[in-house]
Amino acid sequence: MDDLARLAALHGVATTYQPAEDVTVRVPEATVAAVLRELGVDCDTPQAVRGHLADADREAAQRLLPPVLVWWAGSLPPSELTVLPAGTRIRLEGDEAGGWLPGEDSGGEPARDPAQDPDPGPVPAPEPEPGRVPPLGVHRLIAEAPDGRTGAATLIIAPERAPAAPERAHGLLVQLYSLLSEQSWGMGDLGDLAALASWAGRTHGVGFIQVNPLHAAVPGTPTDPSPYRPSSRRFPDPVHLRIEDVPEYADCPDSDALAELAARGGELRREVLEKGALIDRDAVWALKRAALELLYAVPRTQEREAAYQVFRAEQGTELDRHATWCAEHAGDDPRAGADFHRWLVWLTDTQLSAAQLAAREAGMAVGIVHDLAVGVHPKGSDTSSPSLYATAVSVGAPPDAFNARGQDWSLPPWRPDRLADDGYAPFRDLLRGVFRYAGALRIDHVMGLFRLWWIPEGAPPAEGTYVSYDGEAMLAVLVLEAHRAGALVIGEDLGTVEPRVRRALARRGVLGTSVLWFERDWAGDGQPLAPEAWRAGCLATATTHDLPPTAAKLAGAHVELRDRLGLLTRPVEQEQTEDAADTAQWLDVLERLGLDTKGEEAAVRALYGFLLRTPASLVGVWLPDAVGDRRPQNLPGTWDQYPNWRLPVADPAGRPLTLEALAASPRANALLGAVREGVSARTAPPGARRV
Numbered sequence: 098m099d100d101l102a103r104l105a106a107l108h109g110v111a112t113t114y115q116p117a118e119d120v121t122v123r124v125p126e127a128t129v130a131a132v133l134r135e136l137g138v139d140c141d142t143p144q145a146v147r148g149h150l151a152d153a154d155r156e157a158a159q160r161l162l163p164p165v166l167v168w169w170a171g172s173l174p175p176s177e178l179t180v181l182p183a184g185t186r187i188r189l190e191g192d193e194a195g196g197w198l199p200g201e202d203s204g205g206e207p208a209r210d211p212a213q214d215p216d217p218g219p220v221p222a223p224e225p226e227p228g229r230v231p232p233l234g235v236h237r238l239i240a241e242a243p244d245g246r247t248g249a250a251t252l253i254i255a256p257e258r259a260p261a262a263p264e265r266a267h268g269l270l271v272q273l274y275s276l277l278s279e280q281s282w283g284m285g286d287l288g289d290l291a292a293l294a295s296w297a298g299r300t301h302g303v304g305f306i307q308v309n310p311l312h313a314a315v316p317g318t319p320t321d322p323s324p325y326r327p328s329s330r331r332f333p334d335p336v337h338l339r340i341e342d343v344p345e346y347a348d349c350p351d352s353d354a355l356a357e358l359a360a361r362g363g364e365l366r367r368e369v370l371e372k373g374a375l376i377d378r379d380a381v382w383a384l385k386r387a388a389l390e391l392l393y394a395v396p397r398t399q400e401r402e403a404a405y406q407v408f409r410a411e412q413g414t415e416l417d418r419h420a421t422w423c424a425e426h427a428g429d430d431p432r433a434g435a436d437f438h439r440w441l442v443w444l445t446d447t448q449l450s451a452a453q454l455a456a457r458e459a460g461m462a463v464g465i466v467h468d469l470a471v472g473v474h475p476k477g478s479d480t481s482s483p484s485l486y487a488t489a490v491s492v493g494a495p496p497d498a499f500n501a502r503g504q505d506w507s508l509p510p511w512r513p514d515r516l517a518d519d520g521y522a523p524f525r526d527l528l529r530g531v532f533r534y535a536g537a538l539r540i541d542h543v544m545g546l547f548r549l550w551w552i553p554e555g556a557p558p559a560e561g562t563y564v565s566y567d568g569e570a571m572l573a574v575l576v577l578e579a580h581r582a583g584a585l586v587i588g589e590d591l592g593t594v595e596p597r598v599r600r601a602l603a604r605r606g607v608l609g610t611s612v613l614w615f616e617r618d619w620a621g622d623g624q625p626l627a628p629e630a631w632r633a634g635c636l637a638t639a640t641t642h643d644l645p646p647t648a649a650k651l652a653g654a655h656v657e658l659r660d661r662l663g664l665l666t667r668p669v670e671q672e673q674t675e676d677a678a679d680t681a682q683w684l685d686v687l688e689r690l691g692l693d694t695k696g697e698e699a700a701v702r703a704l705y706g707f708l709l710r711t712p713a714s715l716v717g718v719w720l721p722d723a724v725g726d727r728r729p730q731n732l733p734g735t736w737d738q739y740p741n742w743r744l745p746v747a748d749p750a751g752r753p754l755t756l757e758a759l760a761a762s763p764r765a766n767a768l769l770g771a772v773r774e775g776v777s778a779r780t781a782p783p784g785a786r787r788v
Contacts, residue, residue, distance in 0.1 A: 100146045105129050107153055108136050109513060109548075109565030116495060116593065124562040131553035132562060135487040136514060161185075161240050161248030164517045167573045170233065171257045177250075182242045189252065190237040233577060235520060251520035255573040256580045258606030262714035263462040266304030267776050269297055271720040272324075272642055272730050273308045273337065274376055275746050278756040280341070282362025283369060283381040287448040288339030289756055290465070291455035296760050298459025301769040302776070306456065307466035307539060307717060309642065311337055311449070313419070315474045316426045318379050322742040323731075325470045325541065326508065328477030331530050332419050333449060335389070335441040336382045342451075343444060345395040358388045370753045375743040389444075393437055408443045415526060416442060422478040449534035456536065463585060463715075464536030469527075471542040472508030485515050485523055490551045493558045497593060500734075503550075503558030510549050513566045521574050528575060532582035539636075543588030543607070546571040547598050568601065576605050587636050587715070591615065608714060609635040613704060614650065614679070625686045628710035637713035639704050639722065642730045646719060647701050648749060649727040653677060658729075662738045697725065697749075698764060702771050709775035718772060723765035725749035 102112045110132050112124050130140050139145045166175040173179075178187070231254050238252040271293070276285035278292060290308065297303035312327030313334045314320050327334075340346065340359070349355055362384050368374040397405065409416065416439055423441075424434030449465075456464035472492050473479040480486050486509040493505040516524060531538055540546070547568035552561035579586045587608045590599065602609065609632065616626040631637065639647045645655035656676050660669040683704070684694050690710070692703035701722055708716045721728075726747045732739040745753040759765055 100143065100150060101126065101129060101140060104138065104140060104146050104149055104153075105133060107150075108133060108138060110136070111548075111563040111565070114495065114563055116497060122495075125560050128553055128556065128560050128562050131556075132487075132490060132551050132564060135490050135551075135553075136512060159246065161242055161246045162238065162250040165251045165253065165521070165567055165570045166238065167569045168231070168252060168254045169257055169573070170255065175252075181240060182244065184243040186241045188239050189231060190239060191235075233580070235525065235574070235577070237520070251517070251570075253521070253570055253573040253577065255577040258604075259576045259579040259586045260583055261606060262585055262608060263304060265714065265716075265776055265779060266462050267709075267716045267718065267772050268303050268305035268307060268461075268463070268466070269293070269720050269723075270307045270638065270641070270717045271309075271746075272742070273311065274324075274378070274742070275730060275744060276720070276756055276759075277366055277370060277745055277753070279366075280339070281366060282340070282359070282384055283365030284336075284376045284378060285756075286339045287337050287445075287452050288342055291452040293756060294452060294456035294461065294465065295459045296756075297769070298456060298461045300760075301766075302460070302773045303769070304461050305463035305466050305536060305715065305717075306461075307537075307636075308468060310468040310470045310541075312470060312473075313423075313478060314378070315477050316423065320378050320382070321474065322378060324468075324742065326472075326474045326506075327470055328474055329419055329479045330470055330473055331415060331479060331527050332442050333445040335445045336378060336385060338385060338389070338441075338445055338448060340385055340388045340392075342448060343389075343392050344401060345392040345397065349391055349395050351391050354391060355388055358384050369745050370755060373751075373753070375740050376745060377743075389441065390437070393440060405440065405443050408446065409439060412442075412530075418481065419478045422481050446533065453534045453536060461536070465534070466537040466539055466585075466587065467531050467535040468539045469531060469541060471545050472506065472510065475507060475509050480509060485511055485519075487512050487551065489554045490561075491554070492545075492549050493552050493561060494550050494592075495561065496559050503552075503561070505552050505558045510551060510564070511566075513564065517567060517570070521570060524571065524574050525578060528578040529582075532578055532584050535582065535584050537585035537587060538579070539587040539589060539610075540575070540607075541589050543590050543602065544592075544594055544598055546575070547595070547601075568598070572601060572605055572607070575607070591641075603632075603634050606634075611635040611637045611711075611713065612641060612644070613637070613639045613708065614644070614683070625683055628690075628707060629712070631711035631713060633712035633714060635713050636715040636717050637708045637711055638717040638719065639701075639708065640719050643733055645729050646726050647704060647722045648697055648725045649729070651680060651697060651700055652727070653680070654727050655729065658732070662732075662735065664732075664734060664738070698767070701725075702768055705768065705772055706775055709772065709779055716772065716776070718769065720759075721746050723768050724754055724759055724762050725764060727751070 105112050110129055112129055113121050114124065115121050133140045138149055163177060166177055168175055233254050233256060236252045238250045240248045273290055274284045276289050276293060278289045281289050294306055297306065310324040310327060311333050312324065313329040313332050315328040365377065365380055369376055417435065420435040420438035420442065421431055423438040424431050453464045488509050490510065491505055492508040492510045494503055496503040546566060548563045548565045550561045551564045552558055575586060585608065587610065588602050590602065590609045591612060611631060616631060617623050618626055649655045653673055653676055656669065656672050659665050665672055684700065687694050687703045687707055690707065692706050694700040694703045705718060724746065727749060728744055728747065728751065730744060731741045735741060746759065747753045
């Protein structure tokens with residue numbers, strides 16, 4: 098290994114990668130050097146490289162502890178603690194430490210690390226001694242060796258697994274903005290989410306509703322409509338507020354002005370539902386902002402003011418920073434306007450919590466599943482703390498079978514070294530913020546807990562490289578915060594995933610994501626995977642927001658759409674032939690299982706019936722599938738060719754439907770009724786009455 102490769106390895110920067118088992122790609126040296134510079138490592142000359150290596154060797158010789166240690170409950174202590182010099186004293190500091198002090202002599206033989214063993218079997222728990230078992234949490238561990246060396250590390254003590262899924266649950270997947278009711282102002286809102294949860298839970302026994310990321314967007318006109326490029330992942334966006342549900346609404350003295358704004362919101366709604374207009378987030382926010390300014394001026398009751406001040410204190414300086422940033426970028430006075438934006442975050446938090454409460458009161462075992470985007474906009478609120486981010490690179494994906502050029506998502510990544518230095522506090526705060534109102538959390542591109550594809554500024558996506566994160570620490574923080582919230586975790590693990598990553602996620606109770614069209618026996622004959630061969634620890638779906646709705650897939654409409662937009666790289670006839678063969682294989686599987694596929698509606702129900710025959714813990718119904726919508730919400734690879742993230746849920750002819758119309762739809766009720774019946778049939782004990 099040459100010096101540059103050795104230096105790169107020390108900092109988790111890959112110099113080669115394997116897109117397939119028998120293929121190894123060498124990363125350009127310029128890419129390696131650019132990424133190292135982003136990590137604060139000077140490698141412009143051979144002398145600089147050798148100097149860094151010498152410094153690293155000296156530091157390793159003197160180091161008593163690594164920056165971060167993970168201790169899984171029920172497992173042996175981290176091996177790094179057992180090999181400390183005899184007589185080393187260690188103690189924990191911080192609010193979560195609970196006064197734990199294990200004693201003086203902490204040296205010993207190294208313990209087996211189950212995380213490094215792909216199939217370790219049951220791990221025996223150590224015999225605890227009174228006062229010597231540290232509590233769950235994130236602690237500061239201090240070590241003092243007899244030779245005078247001292248060391249400090251972040252010690253993450255996490256439960257063995259994240260909370261388990263219910264016995265079996267089915268749910269709905271929906272992009273919230275796309276679901277308009279007769280009360281919403283031009284796009285779906287949190288009142289609509291609560292109403293959907295109440296109807297779906299009570300009428301169809303739905304156990305969860307998964308929504309798109311509701312993170313704060315970047316202000317400006319036009320706003321980036323993608324929910325996956327937010328300004329902040331830490332705080333939600335007030336554009337989702339139901340204005341009439343703000344308690345101050347009833348007491349506003351300027352009721353005429355509010356009524357006028359509500360009427361204009363109704364016009365926006367009718368433009369979308371009756372005239373085929375696209376969802377206009379900017380126009381919606383302009384009206385809601387004006388209404389919220391009126392409501393902000395209404396004196397709050399003593400109880401409301403007290404609740405707001407408690408929220409402010411809980412969220413601390415991060416809320417202050419975000420609110421100040423929002424005020425500055427909205428053109429408000431930074432000092433006076435910051436409180437308005439803090440108040441907006443609080444209002445949104447309360448309505449998010451109300452939606453989760455409505456879901457649980459409707460009988461949902463899980464409730465609302467929120468979506469955590471993989472990153473943030475390079476000019477957003479979160480990146481106003483630039484030291485945490487690598488700003489001259491962006492995150493994406495290497496070339497693969499689906500995209501020969503690779504992908505650049507234009508998202509600046511967290512620096513893994515800074516995360517470790519901060520004891521993963523930014524990640525912990527992010528998770529706690531979202532778990533406040535979530536029954537479960539979906540982690541977009543969950544592989545990013547372990548490594549991300551970094552692309553240097555100005556380079557094409559194919560000339561990036563993987564940068565490793567401490568996946569064990571990231572996973573421990575995730576499981577710890579999920580445990581504290583009593584919430585499930587779902588990882589979006591579609592595409593190329595290292596086997597070790599899937600094993601680690603499954604071991605810690607993180608559910609995967611399995612999409613029907615991709616589930617084939619890739620290691621064998623490539624045929625559709627039999628239902629009994631699917632993994633149990635997953636959310637099983639027929640499609641996602643980035644894929645064609647099921648009716649479009651069955652009809653081949655997605656190929657026609659891509660051809661119409663000039664997105665195909667092969668003759669349309671070839672694409673249609675291969676796609677039709679793929680669909681025919683699946684329909685043949687359904688028919689062999691005795692499922693009715695005659696007609697589009699029956700075929701859609703059959704595909705979801707197939708999912709119910711798998712052992713998947715969760716089965717998700719894409720809400721547009723319930724009404725035969727053929728338009729994808731997002732068409733990857735497009736920007737101005739297709740109205741991504743701006744379409745309402747519609748019928749097969751593309752006519753938008755309200756939430757009320759959807760709830761009354763015979764087609765929707767038939768599909769959801771069949772799914773509920775299938776869930777009951779699969780979970781009922783032998784001989785039990787099946788509803």
